Amino acid sequence: MQIILPDRSVRTLSCTSAPIEDILLELGINPTTVIVVMNGRIVPEDVTATEGDELRIVRFSHGG
Amino acid sequence: MTSAENRCSLCGESAAVRLTDPERRLCAGHFIEDVETRVLVAMEREQMIAPGDRVAVGLSGGKDSTALLLLLHRFLPTLGATLVAATVDEGIAGYREETLRAAESLTKELGIEHVIVTFADLFGDDLDRLLVGRETQGCTVCGVLRRRALAEAVKRTGATKLATGHNLDDEAQSVLMNILRGDLPRLVSDTSTGQPGHFVPRIKPLAVLSEKEIVTYLLLRGYYRDLPECPYAVTALRSEVRTMLAGLEHRHPGTMLRLMRFRDGARGSAGPAATGVLGTCRICGELTSGEVCQVCRLLGRGG
Numbered sequence: 001m002q003i004i005l006p007d008r009s010v011r012t013l014s015c016t017s018a019p020i021e022d023i024l025l026e027l028g029i030n031p032t033t034v035i036v037v038m039n040g041r042i043v044p045e046d047v048t049a050t051e052g053d054e055l056r057i058v059r060f061s062h063g064g
Numbered sequence: 065m066t067s068a069e070n071r072c073s074l075c076g077e078s079a080a081v082r083l084t085d086p087e088r089r090l091c092a093g094h095f096i097e098d099v100e101t102r103v104l105v106a107m108e109r110e111q112m113i114a115p116g117d118r119v120a121v122g123l124s125g126g127k128d129s130t131a132l133l134l135l136l137h138r139f140l141p142t143l144g145a146t147l148v149a150a151t152v153d154e155g156i157a158g159y160r161e162e163t164l165r166a167a168e169s170l171t172k173e174l175g176i177e178h179v180i181v182t183f184a185d186l187f188g189d190d191l192d193r194l195l196v197g198r199e200t201q202g203c204t205v206c207g208v209l210r211r212r213a214l215a216e217a218v219k220r221t222g223a224t225k226l227a228t229g230h231n232l233d234d235e236a237q238s239v240l241m242n243i244l245r246g247d248l249p250r251l252v253s254d255t256s257t258g259q260p261g262h263f264v265p266r267i268k269p270l271a272v273l274s275e276k277e278i279v280t281y282l283l284l285r286g287y288y289r290d291l292p293e294c295p296y297a298v299t300a301l302r303s304e305v306r307t308m309l310a311g312l313e314h315r316h317p318g319t320m321l322r323l324m325r326f327r328d329g330a331r332g333s334a335g336p337a338a339t340g341v342l343g344t345c346r347i348c349g350e351l352t353s354g355e356v357c358q359v360c361r362l363l364g365r366g367g
Contacts, residue, residue: 019065032314035280038067042280044082044089047070058290060127060279 001049003027006034006059020055021045034059081280084317092284099281103135103269107143110256112267113225115144119267120223122214123149123178125167128229130287131278132270136227137174150217150226152210153182155190159292166289181217183209187363194362195296202296208358212350215263223264230268233275236320237305239327244305249353251327252334259342262351274320 003011003023013023020038024031024045031045037056038049049055072079072091079089083098090098107113121136123129133149140147149171153160164180171178184190187209194209195202218226242251258265270278282288297303312319344350345357347365352358356365 030310030314032274032276032310035276035283041078042080042092042283043067044065044070044079046065046082048066058279058283060275060288 001051001053001055004054004056006057017048017050019046019048023049023055024057029057029059080284081277085321096281096284099273099277100135100138102272104139106272107139107267107269110267112227112256112269113140113143113145117143117145117225118148118221118223119145119225119227120148120150120179120218120221120264122217122226122228123151123167123171124229125151125163125165125170126229126291127279127282127288128231128234128270128275130166130170130229130289131273131282132227132229133170133174133176134285134287135269137176147176148221148223149176149178150214150221150223151178151180152213152217153180154206154210154213155183155192156294156296157192159294163291166291170287177221179217179221181213181220183213186213186216187359199296203302205362206296208362212359218264226264226266228266228268229270231270231273231275231278232320232324233306233309235268235271235327236323237302237309239323240305240309241301244301248330248334249340252331254331259351271324 001013001015003013005011005027011027020036020043021031024034024036035058036043036045037058038047039054067078070079071077071089072094073088074094075091077091077093080092081095082089113119119136119140121129121133123133133147136147149167151164151167153164168178182190183194187194191202191206191209195205198205214226239251242248255263255266273281279288309320340353342351342353343355345352345360346355347360348357350357350359
């Protein structure tokens, strides 16, 4: 699966499936500070991503 | 949970969010409805708006105030109140220009009257220049001056209430910061009643929503913009508290709400004396707990 990080860099993970929350924690990202868009749709972090999925991680800047 | 199992509790469509207390999954449409209902219920429960009110939204152009303006634009006509936007341009190069454009674009789109005041007009210089040599105090200095500038903007709008975009994260962070500073008066102070002749009552309709819920709401409504972060924000204690609280909220969900309940309990237990007695500044005449207010001290007025 492919992951687009908040800085727009792209990482490819070799695992076949994993809960999004576990992927975020593995990347050192607190799930309460981001929104995850999977294949173009916002999803809760307890959903499992599988091979071929694209995850875009949106980190919202603070203030405002 | 597989994607196929991730369904809206209300309609069975694909869910965008999972919420707790009560546990539910919601699709985009039902989440938007849920957010709007929670804000309206909070406004009615706390009697934030009275018929005839003219409400000024403190509009920075960032995510929270954008969501607030959208929500109040929807609700206020049904509550018999009118809306105006008030923006403070502090003069922060590389940050404020873009958010100011976002604020102007939104008020134009919604057809809302918009008043803008600048630090340069009110205090003689912009924030960047006022901070030369004391950049690490950026948030403290800006906070004091911005409160005064917003009060001035509200006066110019003739508003009877000021609505600010403080969300649950902001409020919980403030509670923890006041505890860490040992600042009981500020912990229990309540600005929702206002001070006649000085400032109008302040309301915080978004305090029932987390920052993440607000961003999700804006993304789903097509109003989210990835705007720059204030360059002074990283120097603040708030930045450390934000990271700490985010970690606690993830490991112990409900931490922020429990902090708010603690604050409300402390307010209820503390007598009026806990907030201290306010007088007026001998230089500018605004409210202060000392002889000279913080604004006049920061600007070096009166020696």
